[in-house]
Each structure stands twice: as C-alpha cells, then as structure tokens.
Amino acid sequence: MITLDDCRRADAEDPLAGLREQFSIPADLIYLDGNSLGALPARTPGRMDDIIRRQWGTDLIRSWNTHGWVDLPQRLGDRLAPLVGAGAGEVLVADSTSINLFKLLDLALQLRPKRRTILSDTGNFPTDLYMAQGLTRFLGRGYSLRLVEENELGEALSPDVAVIMVTQVNYRSGRLHDMARLTRLAHQAGALALWDLSHSAGVVPVDLGGCDADLAVGCGYKYLNGGPGAPAFLYVNQRHQGKGFPTLSGWFGHQTPFDFNLAYTPAPDIRRFLCGTPPILSLAGLEAGLELLSSVDMKLIRRKSMNQTDLFIHLVRQECPDCFQLISPENAAERGSQVSLGHPAGYAVVQALIAHQVIPDFRSPDIIRFGFAPLYTRHTDIWEAGQRLSAIMRSGEWERPEYQVRHSVT
Amino acid sequence: MITLDDCRRADAEDPLAGLREQFSIPADLIYLDGNSLGALPARTPGRMDDIIRRQWGTDLIRSWNTHGWVDLPQRLGDRLAPLVGAGAGEVLVADSTSINLFKLLDLALQLRPKRRTILSDTGNFPTDLYMAQGLTRFLGRGYSLRLVEENELGEALSPDVAVIMVTQVNYRSGRLHDMARLTRLAHQAGALALWDLSHSAGVVPVDLGGCDADLAVGCGYKYLNGGPGAPAFLYVNQRHQGKGFPTLSGWFGHQTPFDFNLAYTPAPDIRRFLCGTPPILSLAGLEAGLELLSSVDMKLIRRKSMNQTDLFIHLVRQECPDCFQLISPENAAERGSQVSLGHPAGYAVVQALIAHQVIPDFRSPDIIRFGFAPLYTRHTDIWEAGQRLSAIMRSGEWERPEYQVRHSVT
Numbered sequence: 045m046i047t048l049d050d051c052r053r054a055d056a057e058d059p060l061a062g063l064r065e066q067f068s069i070p071a072d073l074i075y076l077d078g079n080s081l082g083a084l085p086a087r088t089p090g091r092m093d094d095i096i097r098r099q100w101g102t103d104l105i106r107s108w109n110t111h112g113w114v115d116l117p118q119r120l121g122d123r124l125a126p127l128v129g130a131g132a133g134e135v136l137v138a139d140s141t142s143i144n145l146f147k148l149l150d151l152a153l154q155l156r157p158k159r160r161t162i163l164s165d166t167g168n169f170p171t172d173l174y175m176a177q178g179l180t181r182f183l184g185r186g187y188s189l190r191l192v193e194e195n196e197l198g199e200a201l202s203p204d205v206a207v208i209m210v211t212q213v214n215y216r217s218g219r220l221h222d223m224a225r226l227t228r229l230a231h232q233a234g235a236l237a238l239w240d241l242s243h244s245a246g247v248v249p250v251d252l253g254g255c256d257a258d259l260a261v262g263c264g265y266k267y268l269n270g271g272p273g274a275p276a277f278l279y280v281n282q283r284h285q286g287k288g289f290p291t292l293s294g295w296f297g298h299q300t301p302f303d304f305n306l307a308y309t310p311a312p313d314i315r316r317f318l319c320g321t322p323p324i325l326s327l328a329g330l331e332a333g334l335e336l337l338s339s340v341d342m343k344l345i346r347r348k349s350m351n352q353t354d355l356f357i358h359l360v361r362q363e364c365p366d367c368f369q370l371i372s373p374e375n376a377a378e379r380g381s382q383v384s385l386g387h388p389a390g391y392a393v394v395q396a397l398i399a400h401q402v403i404p405d406f407r408s409p410d411i412i413r414f415g416f417a418p419l420y421t422r423h424t425d426i427w428e429a430g431q432r433l434s435a436i437m438r439s440g441e442w443e444r445p446e447y448q449v450r451h452s453v454t
Numbered sequence: 455m456i457t458l459d460d461c462r463r464a465d466a467e468d469p470l471a472g473l474r475e476q477f478s479i480p481a482d483l484i485y486l487d488g489n490s491l492g493a494l495p496a497r498t499p500g501r502m503d504d505i506i507r508r509q510w511g512t513d514l515i516r517s518w519n520t521h522g523w524v525d526l527p528q529r530l531g532d533r534l535a536p537l538v539g540a541g542a543g544e545v546l547v548a549d550s551t552s553i554n555l556f557k558l559l560d561l562a563l564q565l566r567p568k569r570r571t572i573l574s575d576t577g578n579f580p581t582d583l584y585m586a587q588g589l590t591r592f593l594g595r596g597y598s599l600r601l602v603e604e605n606e607l608g609e610a611l612s613p614d615v616a617v618i619m620v621t622q623v624n625y626r627s628g629r630l631h632d633m634a635r636l637t638r639l640a641h642q643a644g645a646l647a648l649w650d651l652s653h654s655a656g657v658v659p660v661d662l663g664g665c666d667a668d669l670a671v672g673c674g675y676k677y678l679n680g681g682p683g684a685p686a687f688l689y690v691n692q693r694h695q696g697k698g699f700p701t702l703s704g705w706f707g708h709q710t711p712f713d714f715n716l717a718y719t720p721a722p723d724i725r726r727f728l729c730g731t732p733p734i735l736s737l738a739g740l741e742a743g744l745e746l747l748s749s750v751d752m753k754l755i756r757r758k759s760m761n762q763t764d765l766f767i768h769l770v771r772q773e774c775p776d777c778f779q780l781i782s783p784e785n786a787a788e789r790g791s792q793v794s795l796g797h798p799a800g801y802a803v804v805q806a807l808i809a810h811q812v813i814p815d816f817r818s819p820d821i822i823r824f825g826f827a828p829l830y831t832r833h834t835d836i837w838e839a840g841q842r843l844s845a846i847m848r849s850g851e852w853e854r855p856e857y858q859v860r861h862s863v864t
Contacts, residue, residue, distance in 0.1 A: 068511045077515045084511035092506055092735075093499055100682055101478045101494035105487045105813060113682060140730025142704030143553060150592070166716060171705035171730065174718035178703030182560070182592075191716065265731070272510055272523060272734035293588030294552030295581035304818055306576060306601065308584035320550025320581065321675070324682035325502075326736045403515060408714055 046358055046427075054355070054423035060348055066336055067269075067420045074402045074425045074432075079243060079382050079415030082269035088332040095328040107324075116327050117296075117318055121277060123334050124268070127342065128241060128260065129251035130279050136314045137264065137327060141242055141276040144261040145175040145209075147292055147317050148278060152207035152236045152259060153179075153187070154288035159206035159235070160187045165194035167214045172240055176209060194219070197226060201233035207259075208235055212250065213243035213380030216407050218353075218372040220248065220380050224255040231256070236284075242266060245277075247349055247381040247418065249342040252279055259284070267381070267417060268337065270330030278317055286312050294319030336419065348418035350376035352426060356383050356414060359430035367437045371411055382415045395447035396436045402429045456768055456837075464765070464833035470758055476746055477679075477830045484812045484835045484842075489653060489792050489825030492679035498742040505738040517734075526737050527706075527728055531687060533744050534678070537752065538651060538670065539661035540689050546724045547674065547737060551652055551686040554671040555585040555619075557702055557727050558688060562617035562646045562669060563589075563597070564698035569616035569645070570597045575604040577624045582650055586619060604629070607636060611643035617669075618645055622660065623653035623790030626817050628763075628782040630658065630790050634665040641666070652676060655687075657759055657791040657828065659752040662689055669694070677791070677827060678747065680740030688727055696722050704729030746829065758828035760786035762836060766793050766824060769840035777847045781821055792825045805857035806846045812839045 055061055068084045069075055075083060099107045108114050121135035128135070138144065149162060162176045173189065180187040192200045197208060208230045212221050227237040236258040244250055246267030252260055258281050264274030290310055295301045296318035299309040310316035354376050360368060360383075369386035373379050387393055387410060394406040404414045414429070436442050465471055478494045479485055485493060509517045518524050531545035538545070548554065559572060572586045583599065590597040602610045607618060618640045622631050637647040646668040654660055656677030662670055668691050674684030700720055705711045706728035709719040720726035764786050770778060770793075779796035783789050797803055797820060804816040814824045824839070846852050 068507070070512050073514075075514060081510075081515045083514065084506065089503055089506050089511075092502060096494065096499050096502055096681070096739075097478070100491075101499075102480050104483075104485060104493065105491045105815065106808070107682070139549070139553070140704065140733075142706075142730035143549070143702065146702060169705075170708070170711075170714050170716065170718075173716055174703045174705055174708065177718045178699070178701045181699060182701040263731075271506070272517070273731045273737075274735075275733070276730070289588070289591060291588045291592040292553065292556060293584045294550065295579075295584055296552075298580070298584065301580075302818065304580050306580065306583055308580075308587050320552035320686070321673075321683045323550075323685070323733060323736045325684075325739050326733045327683075329506075329735050398516070405515065408712065 046355065046362060048424070048427050051423040051427040054351070058348060058423070059344055060340065060418055061422070063340065064420045064422065069420060072401055074429050076414045076416065076421070076429060077403045077405050078417030078421070079266055079413065080405050081272055082266055082333065082417065083420055085269050085332050085336050087335070088271070088329060091332045092325070092328060095325065113322070113324050116324065117322050118315065120327060120331055120334060121314065123338060124277055127250070127337060128245055128262070128279065129253045131253060131282065133314055134282055135277055135279050136317050137275050137277045137330060138318050138322065139276060141240070141261050141263050142171045142175050143292070144276050144278040145172055145240070146179060147290060148238055148259040148261060148280070149176055149179050149207065149209065150291045151280070151284065151288045152238060155236060155284060156206035159204050161202070161204045162189045162207055162209055163197065163200055163205045164189060164191055164209040165197055166191050167194040167216065168209065168211050169215045169240065169242065172209060172211060198229045201229055201235060203234065205233060205235040207238050209238045209240070211240035211242060213248065215243055216371065216384060216411050218380045218382040218384050220378055223257060227255045227257050243380050246337055247345060249346050257281065264330045268330060269333035271326070273326070274330045275323060275326050280314060280317065285314060290316050292319045296321060340419070345418045349381040349416055352416040352418065352421060352423065353379055353381060353383050355423060356416070356426050356430065359426065360385065360433065363430045363434035364437045381417070382413050385412045386410050387412060389442060391450065392447040393436065393442045396442040397433060400432045400436065402432050456765070456772060458834070458837050461833040461837040464761070468758060468833070469754055470750065470828055471832070473750065474830045474832065479830060482811055484839050486824045486826065486831070486839060487813045487815050488827030488831070489676055489823065490815050491682055492676055492743065492827065493830055495679050495742050495746050497745070498681070498739060501742045502735070502738060505735065523732070523734050526734065527732050528725065530737060530741055530744060531724065533748060534687055537660070537747060538655055538672070538689065539663045541663060541692065543724055544692055545687055545689050546727050547685050547687045547740060548728050548732065549686060551650070551671050551673050552581045552585050553702070554686050554688040555582055555650070556589060557700060558648055558669040558671060558690070559586055559589050559617065559619065560701045561690070561694065561698045562648060565646060565694060566616035569614050571612070571614045572599045572617055572619055573607065573610055573615045574599060574601055574619040575607055576601050577604040577626065578619065578621050579625045579650065579652065582619060582621060608639045611639055611645060613644065615643060615645040617648050619648045619650070621650035621652060623658065625653055626781065626794060626821050628790045628792040628794050630788050633667060637665045637667050653790050656747055657755060659756050667691065674740045678740060679743035681736070684740045685733060685736050690724060690727065695724060700726050702729045706731060750829070755828045759791040759826055762826040762828065762831060762833065763789055763791060763793050765833060766826070766836050766840065769836065770795065770843065773840045773844035774847045791827070792823050795822045796820050797822060799852060801860065802857040803846065803852045806852040807843060810842045810846065812842050
C-alpha cells in the first residue's frame, strides 16, 4: 500500500528535486506529457528575448559572425552529443526528425548500394515509416520498406537489408529496444543501424558510441525541452562521415557556402547534413533546454524515471484495480519513461483527466500515455494523478458526452 | 545635384514613413541589408514572449488545439498569399527554402513524367541549383539540371524541360525577371514554371495567379521580417494540387496524421507539402512580420523601393564618381529592391562601411549589395550612406589591412 506520505518522502529524498524550479510549470497542473512536449525551462523566455532583441534586433546580420549563428547547428550538436554517447563532430541540430530521417536513410542506402530494403517494425512512429515509404517509392527499382513485428526484427535481417530503422522507445507502449543487441545483429547481417531517439534522448542513457550504432535521429521538443516544433538532431558515426552525396544538398551543407559556387560540393564533415539556412530562433530555444540537461547525471535521471514509472503502475493498480490494461512492459528496465494504459474509452478518460488538470495524452485507438520527466515531475504529482484518475473511473465521469468529442490533436 | 534637404523632403512626403516606428532598429545604424536579414518588428519580442510563456509554458500541449498550432502553417500561408498574388489554400509556410525547392521540383518532375531536365540559369541562387543537383543525381536515369545564362532561358526551353526554375530577383545583380513572359514561354514549351521569390516577396508586387505560375518558394527572413532562419513558404497553383506523391512524406502531410496509420496517404490539399512537426516558435516570429505587411499597399512599397534605388544610384555617381561599376540594371523597373556595385576590393569596402555603421553585404568575388526595405529605410539613411561611402573611398580608408581579413559570412 503506497501512501501520499511515501510520495512526499520520495520527493524529499530526490537528488533531482531542485531542478523543478528551473522550469515554469503552472502550479495547478499535473503535466504528464513531457514525452510529447517538454515543459518550458525558466531560463528560456529571457534567453529568447536576448536573442531576439540584441542578436537579431541590434546586431542584425553581423550576428552570423559575432554571435556564431553560422556554427550554431554544430555547437548544439556537440552539446547534445554526451547525452547520446556520441563524440564531438558526430551530432548536428537541424530541420525536423522527418527530414533528418530522409537524410540518413539516403546515406544508408548509398553506403550499402547493393541492398534495397529498409527494415523497420510496425511499432515504429509513423513519420519514420512514411519517410522511408517516400524515399523508396521515389527510388523505385526494387527499393522498399519492409515492416515486421518489433520482436521479429532480428530474424528479419535478410541479405537485402541495407539498414534497420528502429525507434529506441516505442511511442505507444514505451517499450525500450536493446540497442546494443539489434545493432550487433544488423552488423552481423551486413546492414547498418539507424536509431530514432525521439523518446529516449534526455531521459534514457543512450550510448550510440558504445553500441557502435551507425546513424541516429531524434526530437528536440520532448525530453530536451526545446519548445514546440524545436529543431531535431542527427548523428553520423565518425566512420561514415565524408561518404555519400547528400540528396538534400542545400547551401549550408556546402564545403564553402559563402563562395556561392554553381556546383555543390559537400562539406567534409557533419555539416554536409545541413540543408537550408539554420532556424536561429528555434535553435536558441533548444540551446536553453540542452543547458539544463548538461549539468545532470543521466544515471540519476534514469533511476528516478524507473522509480516513477513503477510508482505510477503501482498506484493505478492500487487505486483503480482492473480498470486498465498495462500496455507498457512490467519490468522498468524494459521501459522508457512512460506508462501506457489501455482502455476502450481511452480518449474520453484523457479528456476527463485534462478537465481535472492532469495532462497525459492519447494515442489512437485506445492508449493513454503518461510521460514522466525526471527533471520536473514530482512523486506527489504522480500520487495526485492516481487519485484523480481513480475518482474519474469510480464516478463514471469519463462517460459524460462532452468528453467524447474529438479534437484534431490530443 | 541631390542634397540632404531633398532627402529630408522625400521622408516628409513618404506615405510609408510612419512604418519605421513599427521596427526596432538601432538609432546609430544605417541598415541596408534587409535583403539578407530583415529588421526586427517592434511587436515581435512581446509576441514571442507571449507564445513562449503562455502558449508553451502555461497551456503546453493543449495549444496544438486551443491556439491552433496545428493549422499555423496554413494560416500563415493564407496570410502571405495576397502578397504574392496567390489564393487561399495555395500557400504554406514550412521548412526552409531549400527543402521547399526539393518538394516542388519533386512534384514538377512527377507532373511531367516524360521530361528529365530542370532548366535554370547561372544567376540563380546557389541553393536552388544545389537542391536540383541533389534531386537529379538521386534520380539518375538521365535526369539533369541544365544551366544557361539568364537571358537565354526562353530559347533554352527544349522539349525535355520539365520545369524552369528561376529566382525572380537575381541575388547578385538585383535584376528582376519578367515572370509573366517566362511563365508563358515555359507553358508554350510544355514545361512548368517554378519561381523563387526570396528576393521579391514583400518588396516587389508578385502576381503568381495573374502570371499563371505553377509553383513558387520564398524566404521568410528577408523582406518578410520573420527573423534569422525563419521558416520559408511554398506555393502550389490550385490546378496542381492533389497530384503527385510527396517524396518528403512526413507525418504532418498525412491525410489524418493523428490516426497514426502505418501507410502514408497524402493530404488532399496544400498540407501534403508539410513534412515534420511545424516549428511553432519560428512560425510565430514570421507571423509578427507578416502582420506588418498585411496593412500596407504593395504598390506604395514598390514605388518607394524604385525611388530609393534610383536615389542611391544617383548619390553614388554624384559623391563617388567613377568608383564603382553599376551591376544592377539602370532602369528601376528592371530591378528588385537592391543596388549592387562592383569593386575589385568590394570586401574591404564593405568592412569599412560596417566600421562606420553602414551595413550592406558582400557577395563574392566583387559585389557590394545595398538593400532597401521601404518599410523602414529612410531617404536620409540613403543620403548618409552615400556620404560615408564617399568619405571611405576618397580617404582610401578601405585599403587598411584590418578590412582585408575575411570572416565566414559577411
């Protein structure tokens, strides 16, 4: 039997508890959707104001040099690198996760020119699959995306697979894939491994280098707290750099963009995966989020995250027995930082929770996702979320008609 | 003989003069680089602060619905449309100019499947050429980019040309292409016309609809004043919508992105040219810039722009006779809103001007560009720029060694 006092004690003993003050979160809100949109770091508004008023407004075009705008995508990449086990020069912040997937799938197919299959799983996030569909359709000539169940990925590594594309933490179930094992299996089959870290970077310790992963992408607006639609990142293992010819060959990826040559020559380093002019305001927002993470031990984050997902599962079972199906793995070591509950009326339950100032999100057709962000989620928040969920389920409030009306996004 | 009093009088009589107060421009700066990075609208910092603190910080994930984030790319497109002669639903704000070029070249080649040539000119901006190079190289099978001199575009429209890709205002010379004529010639040859409006949108009246142009892209951070690296826009003529299959098939372009289907189905409308999650903070910056333009008559902007480029040319000839070669057309009707001067030591002259608080920019190997933004450039600024340029040239100050040191960007 877990009590509110247990949760208070856990907060009091939490070595990361002080970090919550570094965020601006409404006092009356229990925000459990940092896996979809990370909360606002307290430093961000001031930082953005400075970038806007001083760097843009006052220094204007000169800021490309004087404030280092021109190198910002690489500088942020280098700042992000330790969070994902990458080295300097292996990570770049640019564009969206979708566009970055295209860039790296394009590279992967060039690095394995005799192979025509991209292998992924039906649990992957749709945009990953869509980008692979667009790319292979465009190429024609037998290129294709093959989808299998996520537990069949290892066996499906046939000799035609150029690259395996997996999201490390499944966006629905929260299941954590074994990066080291799948990467090793891919390499044994002569394929490359491309990891999507959107639901792991910043909350799960990731060791791209230690796993010898080839390529990776990830999202800036979830656990990196970069703001809505923040720029994404990409990783190219040092051994694959300087190879291939980027199909998205924009001027910022040119060896010497300001020579304004007529012919594209890719930069020799990670910069070749830039494309258009970098979005400075959005990058500045992400920089503020990354700074917060730089000072925190990833092991402490992971330990708190595992404790919190365990706590929530226990509370749901204790307070709402038999209400939900646990979609996430039972074992915390096999989960990312979310707990997914299945319920036939999941959408309405989410609306009822939102009406009671608890914010999870919904994933069609029947999954309620609760995300736990160790930088700002308190154990008492989790207690309170369990209480309100229980009240909604016991009273039948979730059956009210107004909770059944669908919005475009939840 | 033009005098300072003439310029003062022109400011006093300028119907757009009051708009300068809508911008935050340092008092001691003569900023003639709005064609590279537009100035900061006075409303932008407050707007951004609201988006950041209230929409992101307080309303968090709910803002996708409650603040209409999910439709922001289309809403901004509809707001931008009248500036370029487009209709509702024909314009979208998304990604970068480079990425948008790829999307629309991809569409053009699908709309003309038997043709394999992209035709452009050596005066086009490099990223336009680079993106076409990347695309055609990727496609192989005889696809190629053919480059001719800009005055040879009409004759070069051979039967293999699928699309002609032209930047309406040449970034070096400021020369204004005849959109109606070139589009007509392209259509007569069975080709499509794709226009890059980066140096014209917001400062030259553009009539995509009246010219029956097929496709267009443009930049948000020049005359639209959207901030450094602001999102770009794209235009697809209504008659081409719902056709083709976007190769950059990201989830926001899906017909029903929040159904999370495994297979990509493009949205039936302009949304199919979205790709990843929209960058909300950057979009908000551009929205503030667009609002400023919405209230202004484009004809007044063009008239002032032509007067100002004429004025600058006259002043340069009057104050610095025989110093420079005029790279831009003599006739204002053939120019965009910039004046380009050739000088063998152009880079050093630009550095000397910057040291004296006059900001033009430099384009390799020998071009000094002066941009005139009718929303905030005063005639007296132009007078003063002429005076300082003249002093630098007469004193030989531009020959100082410190002005010869190259930065990465100018």
